[in-house]
Amino acid sequence: MQKLISWIDDRFPLIETWEYHLSKYYAPKNFNVWYYFGSLAVVVLVIQIVTGIFLTMHYKPDTHLAFASVEYIMRDVDYGRDVDYGWLIRYMHSTGASFFFITVYLHMFRGLMYGSYRGPRELLWIIGVVIFIALMAEAFMGYLLPWGNMSYWGAQVIISLFDAIPYVGHGLSEWIRGDFVVSDATLNRFFAFHVIAVPLVLIVLVFLHLVALHAVGSNNPDGIEIKKNKGEDGIPLDGIPFHPYYTVGKDLFGVVVFLMIYSAVVFLGPELGGIFLEHDNFVPANILQTPPEIKPLWYFTPFYSILRATTSDLKPILGAFFGVVGAISAYYSRGKILRVGVIGAIVAVLILGLYVLEAKVWGVILMGSSLVVLFFLPWLDQSPVKSVRYRGWIYKLALTVFVIAFIILGYLGMKTPAGVDLIWFQNKTWAQVFTIIYFSFFFLMPFYTRWDKTKPVPERVTK
């Protein structure tokens, strides 16, 4: 064994890699439960790739065959088995998609709580956001493959988003579909993207995310850089080797708990009452009829709500919002004329844009911005501390309100836009309120993080 390892080591940095990334990678000793979700996301990625490979062995990317081939995979033994355990692999994959987003959302929330996006981890955060967007593309394209009626019309709606782009939009959406409507050409290329192109990109991005993490070191619930306090041996005083303390000691335990919950859902309620898999998707695609209610899967509904809430009556409110953010920015520009001028020009362009562009285009812009704004988080946050533990009440309140807004937008996105009267207002009006709150969290962040009173951060990590 030793001989084999040294034979490899002469040709490949095996021991060096092992030590750099695992046995001599010093992670802070105070990780808590929130630090499970990164490793769990990797576990789900592996589950998705493995189950996906086996599904492609039976699936047929052809509009005439796709729906039936999924049915064929799913048919149960008791009713005349077609594919042995096909139902299990399919449910593992489709339920796995939902669990992917659960772990990723919790992983991102951890970042927001403890300031994991702050320097020197800006690039790590940016790669993470790119992973999130690639994951959305992956899920969206996978959703079309069963060729159910909901996935057909869902694809129709999302591709039509590109139609909204002035001048080039129409040609662009035709190019994406490869036809005038979502068709066989679309299904075939989505299959290619879903099974090979995007997964390759995802794997590379996840690799880069980990390389960037290990280069700067892990953040922790105190938001302290453990590399600042090193012992004489050059090892961080508050660090412990990732392996075996966090591999066997923590992540393995997390994986077991995760698999218990995941298995419970896969075996007992893989569709989770229509939330993880929609009932309308068990009907083959009908080119002439939209399902009575169309909605994306739960993990897209917050963004979908923002898209749907942007109607022309939101324009004056948006104008006011741009004005307020502009005015506060101008106030904080410390009297620098040039800066005030630039802020004024941006606000003027935005308000002019409200007159020129129709609400549909603004819906697409806002939905896109709700993702793009995440890239700027490291620079929007002006607080002197990273972790929520040492921040004042303003950030704690802002983060709580943001999470509530995100969840409510998600809830509203699952309901029909009109007809449902919730407390006081209609669905759409509430969605507009929480859209503004969503953006306020980000665009007012440079100011409220400065106003917020912070507590002194200790030198060493606490428990």
Add this chain to the structure above:
Amino acid sequence: MSNDGVDRNRRRLLTITTGLGAVGVVGAAVPFVMSMEPSARARAAGAPVEVPIGKIEPGQMITVQWRGKPVWVLRRTKKMLDEIKKDESLLVDPFSKVKTQQPPYVGPETRSIKPEYLVLVGICTHLGCSPKPKLQIGAASGMGPNWPGGFFCPCHGSKFDLSGRVFKNVPAPTNLVVPPYKYLSDTRIIIGVDEKKGAA
């Protein structure tokens, strides 16, 4: 930084070859990008379709397929035609000013060649769902007592009247599209062919 020891000729050669390489990469990308355009087969599938309209009852609507899209043919009753004249103030574009939404030979309010027969592409101008017909006037459509009859898109809540004209304060920006069509006889129309230009 000093330029000592830099062979300027070699540096220039390097720049030029890199530039040419970049052009080559862009050139090589062209066939891949073009391969994703609609194929000849997809374009051929957009041929005109003939629709018999003689058997449609007043107030009834049929759906046919053209270019893979649903096209509605609604035979409007007298009451429906009276109703569409009343809702002007509720509409974004009551007189069909947005030219891309219909051929020039249809009426601005009825949006049809013969007022009785409305022909529309049944795709919402917001994001491409197919709206539901809510043809009955008033509460019978489940759209509230003031509903003038029309179409409702369940995806994002856009509303259109019985001429396919869009209501104010909904996500859809423009009226539903009237496809090019012409009458072959009193009981047959062809969709996808203009009066003058031939196949569109």
